[in-house]
Amino acid sequence: MATPNLGLTQLPPTTSSAGAAGEFDYSAAAGELAGHYLTVVVGPPASQRTGALHALAAMCTGSADGHCGGIAFFEGAKYVAWIDNADPQLVRFVEQDGTDVIVDIPRYLPKDGICCPSGAFTADYRWNGTRIVAVGPNARSVPVPSPPRLGAGL
Secondary structure: OOOOOOEEEEOOOOOOOOOOOOOOOHHHHHHHHHOOOEEEEEOOOHHHOOOOEEEEEEEEOOOOOOOOEEEEEEEOOEEEEEEEOOOOOOOEEEEEOEOEEEEEEEEOOOOOOOOOOOEEEEEEEEEOOOOEEEEOOOOOOOOOOOOOOOOOOO
16 A cells, blocks of 8 residues: 655744744644644644644645645744645544654545545654654655645635
């Protein structure tokens, strides 16, 4: 079974006030995404918000179907990477321990309806000190455009 074509984009350093690395701050991360016209759909539970590396599934603000969205990675409060082509409404974070983010990403099989993917694959992402890297048997990263930044004319 082939790994889906997900794109992992490393972002330039943020210029926001939330740009410092360190402990993850959910509120600051959600605020950073709001500045990119993204709304958080799911993130780590409070019990998994220690350490620096975390991810939030987000969709374009105003999007109804989740096709404009993905997974945003933060190293501390610094927004560092984006995975496109992952429906944020169906993503399930398995574990976020501050070092690794393990996520189940739905996979549509040929006979699946638009509502209901019957497959999934698990991916493990890690911060190597300078960038997010995909590790393990499902590691795959393909450059894609930066996270969507929609104008006010939704």
